[in-house]
Amino acid sequence: MDHQSGHLFFDPSACHGNMLFLGSGGDSVFRGQRTMLSMEDHSKRRPFFSSPGDFYDEEYYDEQSPEKKRRLSAEQKVHLLEKSFETENKLEPERKTELAKKLGLQPRQVAVWFQNRRARWKTKQLERDYDVLKASYDSLRSNYDSVVKENEKLKSEVKTKKPPQIWTFLSFCSLFFSEESAPSICLSQLASNPSPRWTDPSEQSKAASFSLFPFG
DNA sequence: GCGGGCGAGGTCATTACATCA
DNA sequence: AATGATGTAATGACCTCGCCC
Numbered sequence: 001m002d003h004q005s006g007h008l009f010f011d012p013s014a015c016h017g018n019m020l021f022l023g024s025g026g027d028s029v030f031r032g033q034r035t036m037l038s039m040e041d042h043s044k045r046r047p048f049f050s051s052p053g054d055f056y057d058e059e060y061y062d063e064q065s066p067e068k069k070r071r072l073s074a075e076q077k078v079h080l081l082e083k084s085f086e087t088e089n090k091l092e093p094e095r096k097t098e099l100a101k102k103l104g105l106q107p108r109q110v111a112v113w114f115q116n117r118r119a120r121w122k123t124k125q126l127e128r129d130y131d132v133l134k135a136s137y138d139s140l141r142s143n144y145d146s147v148v149k150e151n152e153k154l155k156s157e158v159k160t161k162k163p164p165q166i167w168t169f170l171s172f173c174s175l176f177f178s179e180e181s182a183p184s185i186c187l188s189q190l191a192s193n194p195s196p197r198w199t200d201p202s203e204q205s206k207a208a209s210f211s212l213f214p215f216g
Numbered sequence: 217g218c219g220g221g222c223g224a225g226g227t228c229a230t231t232a233c234a235t236c237a
Numbered sequence: 238a239a240t241g242a243t244g245t246a247a248t249g250a251c252c253t254c255g256c257c258c
Contacts (some may be wrong), residue, residue, distance in 0.1 A: 111249060
């Protein structure tokens with residue numbers, strides 16, 4: 001900002017209508033700038049600058065020192081306000097007054113800027129939260145799908161095993177599960193296969209794993 | 217101590233406008 | 238040139254909180 005004058009103008013042509021700039025050269029600031037003239041046209045409707053006096057003080061009409069005119073870029077304005085916002089997103093009266101003085105704005109304008117800034121922050125925060133939740137969901141969903149797939153694969157393997165293997169597997173299951181909690185396939189195989197024995201230790205291990213952690 | 221009035225300041229929804237694609 | 242989308246300043250309604258009587 002211009003530390004010499006400490007006054008700001010609104011320069012819509014420079015940055016989406018939100019650039020503030022300083023000046024001491026009077027209305028020459030607006031020459032050739034359609035949008036700023038338009039701003040003047042609308043000044044009766046918008047309370048932001050209700051009169052020329054809201055744009056600049058008398059000192060800005062000093063045509064003898066137009067070179068002192070300083071624009072406060074949006075970056076500069078935003079930098080100061082953003083810096084203050086980062087420090088504390090709530091605005092206590094002292095800080096509001098101080099910022100308003102520094103920027104040459106009405107305290108109310110500073111308060112409004114903070115209100116809107118908090119609203120924007122909240123919107124962005126919601127978007128960030130959504131992204132995090134979605135990533136978490138996608139990861140869980142992926143894990144779930146792979147577990148279901150693996151489970152189906154193991155089920156189909158168990159169904160095709162020879163009866164003796166299944167019988168030993170069910171005996172193993174009975175050590176850990178009640179009838180209610182044992183996989184239904186265990187019970188149905190138990191009923192139809194009276195004397196199973198494991199012939200392959202690796203199959204026994206796989207079946208045990210399936211029975212203990214049927215869903216991964 | 218308790219409750220009502222009041223002002224300040226917050227959120228939220230909305231409007232008005234400028235700018236851009 | 239017209240138009241819809243977007244970003245931002247500002248407003249109004251409503252709510253909460255602290256203070257005072």
